[in-house]
Amino acid sequence: MSVEALNAFISKHGLRDGDALPPERQLAEMLGLSRRELRAALSTLEASGRVWRGVGRGTYLGSRPIRFTPTVAGLGARTSPADIAEMRLAIEPAFAALAAIKASPEDLAELENCARKNATARDDEEWQKWDHRFHLLIAQATRNPAIIALMEAINGVRARPTLREKTVDDRNRQRFAAEHKAIVDCMLERDADAAYARMRDHLANVAARLHTRYASTEVDE
Structure with a gap:
């Protein structure tokens, strides 16, 4: 039910890829969910690529933009x-x-x-x-x-x-x-x-x- 509530909130407010969701505490209160329920719903959406979360940045709709994708220099060039x-x-x-x-x-x-x-x-x-x-x-x-x-x-x-x-x-x-x-x-x-x-x-x-x-x-x- 928590995922459905979150999806309904996104649809109701016309949010699109790139838009930020409210802070967790505020969003949980708006949806009538516990923080644990909200985090579980966000994790489900994140795993399916519907949202991305960054440390100190918040939660956004869509996949993580390339400019925010962490990288480690040298990985991938000659790496298996x-x-x-x-x-x-x-x-x-x-x-x-x-x-x-x-x-x-x-x-x-x-x-x-x-x-x-x-x-x-x-x-x-x-x-x-x-x-x-x-x-x-x-x-x-x-x-x-x-x-x-x-x-x-x-x-x-x-x-x-x-x-x-x-x-x-x-x-x-x-x-x-x-x-x-x-x-x-x-x-x-x-x-x-x-x-x-x-x-x-x-x-x-x-x-x-x-x-x-x-x-x-x-x-x-």
């Missing part, structure tokens, strides 16, 4: 999906550990929902949408603007057609979805060490699969 996965393995476990300590109950609820969406993804496109969202939510749960900006940049690079980490088949998607759930379970227990280990294991599996794939073939996406 396996290189990106290896980089993520070096840094994201620490993000998960910090998030396990700092995540709010609302953050954890969103992560649980996102992990469920991963588990029910029907194809690679749907998987990628919720996978990117999952890892960004963990960065956001750290409450660290630098980490959030870095994860946004990494997701921006991963979304490029030449660098998409295709999950290939349902078996791999289910395997990775189970690993996502294991990470969330550790965060629910506020176990930073276990969250670190589970994220490390997950990204090691991603990196291993991509290294195997790109060792014998050129990037073809």
